[in-house]
Amino acid sequence: MSDQVIGGYALRRVLGRGGMGEVHLAKTPTGGLAAVKVIRPELARDPAFRRRFEREVAAARRVARFCTAPVLDAGLDGDVAYLVTEYVKGPDLAQAVRDQGPLSGGNLDALAVGIATALSAIHAAGVIHRDLKPSNVLLSPLGPRVIDFGIAQLVGTDTSQAILGTPAFMAPEQARGETVGPFTDVFAWGGVIAFAGTGRLPFGGGSPGEVIHRITHEGPHLDGLDGGVRGLVEQALAKDPRSRPSVSRLLAELLGGGQVSPASATEAVERTWTVPLSTSDLRPSREQDGEVFPDSGWAGDVRHAQDDQALPGGWGRAGGDAGPLMPSDGGAARQGQVGPDGQWRPSLGSGPVPGRPADVQAGSFQGSAGGGRADSGGRSRRKLGWVVGGVLAVALAGAGVAAAANALGAETWPYESDFGDAWEVGASEAGTAERDGSGYVLAVEDGWRLWKSAPRREPGGGVVVSARAGLVDGAGEYGVWCRGASGDRYEFAVGGGQVTIVKRRAGQEGVVLYGPEKAESAATDRIVAECAGDGGAVTLRMWLNEHLVAEATDAREPFGPGLAGVHAAPEAGKAVRVRFESFALRPVRG
Known part of the structure; x- marks a missing residue:
């Protein structure tokens, strides 16, 4: 087969x-x-x-x-x-709870918000799921994904015929073969969250008849369920459908009040989601069939300047020995600052490509150390509301406290930026980087590639990098990158209706790990990249506007954790301007 x-x-x-x-x-x-x-x-x-x-x-x-x-x-x-x-990469909720135990705190809240958001989308389409259960919730690196509408029925059709569903998560009216509706899925939501937070079925096990009797006549067992969601779960599991909250009310309560769009709720979940995947999901992907991607056939001869203060990779020949020796950023290779840990904190810059394709470059170093955004603690339920506030308007009153904490080496996650915290600005031969309100604009000249790093190193083990970006003028590609050091990095790019994942080494032609493949783009794209794994292989995944669009494994001298950031490059013979509206980093928990 x-x-x-x-x-x-x-x-x-x-x-x-x-x-x-x-x-x-x-x-x-x-x-x-x-x-x-x-x-x-x-x-x-x-x-x-x-x-x-x-x-x-x-x-x-x-x-x-x-x-x-x-x-x-x-x-x-x-x-x-x-x-x-x-295709959603990750275990289902039933497997995750079985292997790793119940969820709690912010992860349980994120799960509750994510499933409620999915139900909001399902109900908005005039559909009832009817079989929401832990095995129909997949835990992707970006958050929960509800699947399988195999027994969904349209609202308004005859919904009182067959008794369909899974007994342990059936609503009383569903078990009795009565009319079902969105309120039926709300009951299942309560059962799924109760299971996720306790590791137990809310109405116990046994034969289907015994379980259905308890569902229709007894209360749920919620001992040990996190207090942040217990009240809502109790309401959702009410016997009378009229006593259950609507999905919109669930979201409003979970996110701290007010009306929140499904898009903002989805992004909030992604930015707070830290549920570890099963260990099998962190191994080299079998989809690559063990293929080892070869090195480029072009031998780019990178040579360091004869200067004991020159930074590694700061100077190089763009075209081997035949190419002119030049600073990769127009002469600013030695700029930078020492971070709070006493280490040099560079940011990858731009690379020239005179006479060569746009994917041949050498790295430059112009970065600076700085602080990141952090949440100020409090109840986990409020954490999701705080994140939604950051999604809707990036304005955090505690930014100074967070920056001070980072200056002392107490890094907090996720790191979210409005590009006001030490992101590099200025001009070079390659182009310019400038702040534009709460955004960040890269203007890149023909024949160059420009990349800039965030003022925060990646966490060890794995990172999820995300940004919102769109073309302002011209034509080309743009995206995010990870695991950068001395001109090396993995780039995730969208442009011309295509996506690619490229491995780049300073002074060498990029090695395409995935693509180019067609993908549906928008005026403003949300690009999310995951770089996971250490040692023998790195797994790379890319999402574009919530869709998983690319996946690859690099098992040939993979890069380790380093810097991450944004990049842009024009089409041949053109220039390009790209505006990044947001940027975030968070660890991959494994």
Whole structure:
């Protein structure tokens, strides 16, 4: 089955099995990754099931992407029915709780917000999930993703026929075969959060009949559930649907009051999510089939200046021995500051490419040390509200205290920036970097590549780098990068309707680890990159506007933790201006 092609999707390996069939990791026709649900043949041949399957697809296509795994494609290939969704890398909630124990504090709050956000998107499309349970919540590096609308029904259709769902998380009206609605999913939300926070089923185990009896006649067991969410869970598990809060009220309570958009809630979850993945998710990705990416065929001869104060990689030949010897930033290679730990804190700068393609460059060092944003503590439930405030308007009253803490070496996470905290500004031959209100603009000249680092080193083990950015003028690519040192880095770029992941070494041609592949861009893109793993291999993943669009593994002399930042480069013969609206770093917990 692993070599089978269905609807143009090459099935690679089985991710899971369920009552309706198998879910496979698959290669898309354009070279990306997706999850393909292949329906059991006996079901797919049933005309009644085909009608239900068509209804599922129509319903799922209407659901927005917020905290869900969006449907990408569906169809019939002979007697085989299939449904294609975005591939979500990570364990399901049931597995995570079983392997690592219950969630608490900010992670439990983030889970509660994420699932409620997904339900908000599902209900806005006129759909009821009807089977929300821990195994239908995947824990991605960016936060929870609700999947599987396999028994969803449209609001307004006959919802009182079959009793569908999983008994342990059924609402009383669902168990009795009565009319269901969004309030039914709210009950399931309460059960899922109770399980996540305690590791126990809220109505216990046993036969389906015993569980259903407790659901309809007894109260839930919530001992040990975090106090920040317990009150809302109790309300959600009310026997009477009219006594349960709406999803919008759940979100308002969890996020500290007020109306919050699904996009802001999703971003808040991503910025506070620190749930560790299972160890299998941090190993080298099998999707690369053990391929080792070769070094570039072009031998860029980088030579250091004969000066005992020159920084490594500060000067280099752009085109080997034939190229002119030049400072990579127009002569500012020795600029920088000593950080609070006594170490030099450079930031990667720009690279010239006279006579060479735009991906040939040498590094420069112009950075400075500085402080990052931090949350000021308090109850974990308020933490999510604080983050949403930062998403909606990057203005933190405690910035001075946070900067002072960082100056003393007490780094706090996540690091979020409005580019006012020691990000480099100024001009060089390559272009300019300047602040624009709460944004940061890179203007890059033809034939150059410009990259700037955040005034904060990456955490050890792994990092998630995110930014919002868009073209202001010209044409080219832009994005974020990680694991930078002496001109080396991994770049994640979007431009021209394509995405790429490139490994760059100072003075050498970049090695493409993924792409270029087509991806849907927007006027302002949210770009998220994950760099995880140490030692033998580094796993690299890229999301564009909430979609996982690229994944690669580097097992050939991978880079270790270093600096991270933003970058831009124009198309050949053109210049480009890119505005970055936000930037953030957070650790990958493994």
